[in-house]
Every structure is written in structure tokens, then in C-alpha cells.
Amino acid sequence: MHTDLVAALDIGGTKIAGALVDGHGGILVRAQRATPAQEDGDTVMRAVEEVLGELAASPLWGRAAALGIGSAGPVDASAGTVSPVNVPGWRGYPLVERARAAAGGLPVRLIGDGVAITAAEHWQGAARGHDNALCMVVSTGVGGGLVLGGRLHPGPTGNAGHIGHISVDLDGDPCPCGSRGCVERVASGPNIARRALAGGWRPGPDGDTSAAAVAAAARAGDPVAVASFERAARALAAGIAATATLVEIDIAVIGGGVGKAGDVLLAPLRKALTDYATLSFVRRLTVVPAQMGTDAGLVGAAAAALGTRANATAAEV
Structure with a gap:
């Protein structure tokens, strides 16, 4: 695998990023396009093809052994299709088949974006060394x-670990997914801001009502902002504890924009975990911030592709 490279795509509602990545997670070549998210499916695919075309123009392309794709979801790896919530033109879109054609027939591994970030954090980041x-x-x-x-555990369709839709409040708000009281309905950035505004928090003169603005207010001691983050932290703690109880994880890594709030989120989260993670086998659970930053999706898609390649090589031996 020392000479192996893989191609990687990170597909989201804002941008489509591509890279050639080596066996150590180093990004050697990059390409990027804005996602034409409101256009029809084939227009979105053309942007993907342009990114792959730019990578294929590199002299290193010939060494690429596989293509890994981390996509906004839901994805269905078993069918090779994607239906990203924020890209309405893609519903059951045959991304794997189209990407394989655009990449000259390379083997393709598709995973959801959450799974891709997990792969990156386990390979190179905060979960390194944790099984x-x-x-x-x-x-x-x-x-x-x-x-x-x-080993990465994406599940049959590539969506395993989608903790945002564990219900942590039986009588909670209806979630767009159809359930009630989901972790996401309490702990996502927009929902943290929504709760703070409903509780009487008011933005500063700039009118910024993002979760980052609520985090800044919480740091400054605003009690409504603090309470909104504490409630998000309790929802996350309940979801993490449920997961740990089910499958015995020993570390939870928190990334994403809200994860960058730091101790405003992590301090009440660690405190709440002591209330929820009470059984002997989950008490040692640690919670740490993510380390991989904006390249996590690409590095994780590459890790998935390299993993497939390594398994194939092992099988051939």
C-alpha cells in the first residue's frame, strides 16, 4: 500500500471537494466546486464530474487504486444511491455508478458524511488508538x-451511528424525521439558537442569531444562552450514554460547528454524562473535541477507500 493513492470526494450542500490522498492521509492534489444544490440532479453530477476531471488531469491519477465518497445523506451504500436532504435534485440518485464511470472504472466506496468524519478521526485524529x-x-x-x-462500522446502507435521530425526550418536539424529541431537535445549531430566542435571548447589534452567537453570549454569562447549551449538552449526553450502553464505546468525539463552542458545550456535557452513563462498563467514557477540521470528510472518504483496498488485498493473498 506504500505506493497506493486513492481518490476521495466529500459532497455536501455547499461544496463538492475532491482530493488524491496517500496511504498516510496526506492530501496531494485538490479540486473543488460549489454545489449547485438547487439545480437538477444531472447538473449536480456535472460538478462532481468536473472535480474528478481535475483530479484525473494530475500525473498522480494513474496511481489511484479506488475512489472513496463521503456524501451528505441519507445514503444507501447497498444500492449505490444518495438522497441528500439539502440537494433536492438527488433522490435515489445513482451516484456510485455515475462516479465510477467518471473515474474510469475505479472501484467506489460510498459512505455517509458522518461515517466519513468518523473514519478520519479514527485514522488520524482524536479517536486514534481507540477500538x-x-x-x-x-x-x-x-x-x-x-x-x-x-473497524469502521457503517452498517449495510452506510448510515450506522446516526445518533441525531435517537429520541431522548418521549414528549418532545416533533422532529422533521417523523419522530419526537430527537437529539438533533434539541442539540443542533439552529435548535440551540431557536430555544435561546424563545427563552428571551436577544442578539447583539449585528443581529447574529447563530449558535456561535449564542455560544459567545453563554461565555459572557448570559443565563438564557447558558441554559440553551446546557439543554443541548443533556440531549447529547443521553444519546452518547445510550450508544455506549448498547455497543460499549469508550470515547465520544464531538466535531462540527457547534462542537467548536468548546467548554460552553463540553463542560455541561461531561457533567450530564455522569447522570446518564451510570453502568460500570460505560463510566470510563471520555468526551473529546474533534481534531481533523475541514479536511475530515476527504480524509475519511480516503480511509474508507484504503480500507476496502486493504481488505481486497488481504482477500487475494
Whole structure:
């Protein structure tokens, strides 16, 4: 694998990023396009094809052994399709088949974006060295992924670990997913801001009503802002504890925009975990911030592709 490279795509509602990545997670070539998210499906695919075309123009392309794709979801890896919530033109879109054609027939591995970030954190980041981990992305939504027994565990469709839609409040607000009281409905950035505004928090002169503005207010001691983050922290703690109880993880990694709030979120989260993670086998659970930053999706998609390649090589031996 020392000479192997893989191609990687990170597809979201804002941008489509591509890279050639080496076996150590180093990004050697990059390409990017804005996602034409409101256009029809084939227009979105053309942007993906342009990114792959730019990568294929590199002299290193010939060494690429596979293509890994981390996409906003839901994804269905078993069918090779994607239906990203924020890209309405893609509903059951045959991304794997189209990407394979655009990449000259390379083998393709598709995973959800939460699983991709998990792969990156386990390979190169905060979950490195941990065989059983949950990684969470807390931003506009709440996603995640699992590492179990030292291996990425995407599940049959590539969505395992989607902690945002564990219900933590039986009588809670209806969630757009159709359930009630989901972690995401309490802990996502927009929902933290919504709760703060409903509680009487008011933005500063700039009118910024983002979760980052609520976090700044909480740091300054605003009690409504603090309470909104504390409630988000309790929802996250309940979801993390449920996951740990089910599959015995020993570390939870928190990434995403809301994860960047730091101690405003992590301090009440760690405190709340002591209330929820009470059984002997989950008490040692640690919670840490993500380390991988904006390249996590690309590095994780590459990790998934390299993992497939390594398994194939092992199978051939």
C-alpha cells in the first residue's frame, strides 16, 4: 500500500471537494466546486464530474487504486444511491455508478458524511488508538458514526451511528424525521439558537442569531444562552450514554460547528454524562473535541477507500 493513492470526494450542500490522498492521509492534489444544490440532479453530477476531471488531469491519477465518497445523506451504500436532504435534485440518485464511470472504472466506496468524519478521526485524529468509538458532527444537523472492534462500522446502507435521530425526550418536539424529541431537535445549531430566542435571548447589534452567537453570549454569562447549551449538552449526553450502553464505546468525539463552542458545550456535557452513563462498563467514557477540521470528510472518504483496498488485498493473498 506504500505506493497506493486513492481518490476521495466529500459532497455536501455547499461544496463538492475532491482530493488524491496517500496511504498516510496526506492530501496531494485538490479540486473543488460549489454545489449547485438547487439545480437538477444531472447538473449536480456535472460538478462532481468536473472535480474528478481535475483530479484525473494530475500525473498522480494513474496511481489511484479506488475512489472513496463521503456524501451528505441519507445514503444507501447497498444500492449505490444518495438522497441528500439539502440537494433536492438527488433522490435515489445513482451516484456510485455515475462516479465510477467518471473515474474510469475505479472501484467506489460510498459512505455517509458522518461515517466519513468518523473514519478520519479514527485514522488520524482524536479517536486514534481507540477500538470502540462514537464520533459526532454537531452543526446544522447532528450526525455521527461508529468504530467497533477497531473497524469502521457503517452498517449495510452506510448510515450506522446516526445518533441525531435517537429520541431522548418521549414528549418532545416533533422532529422533521417523523419522530419526537430527537437529539438533533434539541442539540443542533439552529435548535440551540431557536430555544435561546424563545427563552428571551436577544442578539447583539449585528443581529447574529447563530449558535456561535449564542455560544459567545453563554461565555459572557448570559443565563438564557447558558441554559440553551446546557439543554443541548443533556440531549447529547443521553444519546452518547445510550450508544455506549448498547455497543460499549469508550470515547465520544464531538466535531462540527457547534462542537467548536468548546467548554460552553463540553463542560455541561461531561457533567450530564455522569447522570446518564451510570453502568460500570460505560463510566470510563471520555468526551473529546474533534481534531481533523475541514479536511475530515476527504480524509475519511480516503480511509474508507484504503480500507476496502486493504481488505481486497488481504482477500487475494
